[in-house]
Amino acid sequence: MTSGAWWSKETVAVVTGANRGIGHALVARLAEHGITVVLTARDDERGEAAAAPLRDRGLPVVYRRLDVADPASVAAFADWLRGTLGGLDILVNNAAVSFNAIDTNSVEHAETVLRTNYYGTKLLTEALLPLLRRSPATSRILNISSQLGLLNKVRSPSLLRLLLDEENLTEAKIEGMVSQFLAQVKDGTWEGHGWPKVWTDYSVSKLALNAYTRVLARRLQAGSERVSVNCFCPGFTKTDMTKGWGKRTADEVADLGVSLALLPPDKLPTGTFFKWSTPQLYSKL
Numbered sequence: 001m002t003s004g005a006w007w008s009k010e011t012v013a014v015v016t017g018a019n020r021g022i023g024h025a026l027v028a029r030l031a032e033h034g035i036t037v038v039l040t041a042r043d044d045e046r047g048e049a050a051a052a053p054l055r056d057r058g059l060p061v062v063y064r065r066l067d068v069a070d071p072a073s074v075a076a077f078a079d080w081l082r083g084t085l086g087g088l089d090i091l092v093n094n095a096a097v098s099f100n101a102i103d104t105n106s107v108e109h110a111e112t113v114l115r116t117n118y119y120g121t122k123l124l125t126e127a128l129l130p131l132l133r134r135s136p137a138t139s140r141i142l143n144i145s146s147q148l149g150l151l152n153k154v155r156s157p158s159l160l161r162l163l164l165d166e167e168n169l170t171e172a173k174i175e176g177m178v179s180q181f182l183a184q185v186k187d188g189t190w191e192g193h194g195w196p197k198v199w200t201d202y203s204v205s206k207l208a209l210n211a212y213t214r215v216l217a218r219r220l221q222a223g224s225e226r227v228s229v230n231c232f233c234p235g236f237t238k239t240d241m242t243k244g245w246g247k248r249t250a251d252e253v254a255d256l257g258v259s260l261a262l263l264p265p266d267k268l269p270t271g272t273f274f275k276w277s278t279p280q281l282y283s284k285l
């Protein structure tokens with residue numbers, strides 16, 4: 001444990017989609033800080049195989065199955081967490097899918113992308129909210145998002161108005177936006193509606209996640225709850241999602257991601273989008 005740190009081995013972190021890529025690196029780095037980390041994956045074999053080398057290094061890592069796109073799996077995970085560790089202090093929503101190659105833009109898998117990256121993340125967050133311990137150090141949710149979902153990628157004036165109207169933005173409006181996109185995908189009219197141009201289905205999923213982060217942060221602040229929620233875009237990173245292309249490694253991303261997840265309570269913002277290490281203005285969230 002780092003001296004002067006707010007955390008200890010009693011601190012519990014949960015990381016989703018952690019059998020490979022950025023999620024796996026985040027688990028290793030959090031556990032190296034002495035934090036008890038629940039490494040989750042949707043497949044037992046892949047999850048156990050990813051946890052074993054970390055445990056062999058003596059790191060405090062526990063494996064548990066969690067498919068964020070499956071409501072039954074989310075409910076079972078929340079029950080297990082309540083029954084075993086009692087709660088958590090840090091939730092890292094990392095799991096996501098993209099079916100696009102770097103230079104393609106297919107929406108063939110839009111439903112799966114939205115179900116995983118947006119609805120799944122939200123479902124898990126809402127299921128674990130009551131279990132966040134709200135200690136004096138403040139519980140933390142870090143959503144691994146993407147700058148592809150920033151507002152400067154949106155070309156529809158009405159959509160921009162909806163997302164910029166902070167006072168009146170609600171979860172229902174965000175869901176409405178996602179349903180509208182999926183309906184347009186279904187009837188083949190999604191092009192020409194001002195959605196982000198690159199990796200459109202993935203970008204819409206992150207656009208919705210960013211907006212939900214902001215709405216949730218406001219909701220938690222209104223209830224004076226000691227829970228912060230922020231987004232972090234790691235930038236172009238060498239993982240399977242990018243077919244190994246990228247500017248940085250998952251380990252480099254984990255160094256920064258963990259430093260954001262472990263910010264001292266008096267330096268911890270909420271409702272902020274970190275593009276690499278730079279906090280962005282809300283207007284770009």
Ligand code: NDP
Nearest residue numbers: 017019021022067068069094095096235236237239240241
């Ligand atoms: P990877 O494709 O390497 O890893 C994705 C992980 O998510 C895998 O462990 C995968 O599991 C898991 N996953 C997918 N679907 C589910 C599900 N339904 N339930 C649980 N886990 C699931 O991607 P990265 O490591 O690159 O991405 C991590 C995060 O970083 C994502 O949120 C991504 O959007 C974000 N990001 C990545 C960038 C990059 O350049 N790499 C850039 C910006 C953001 P399985 O092995 O079973 O498929």
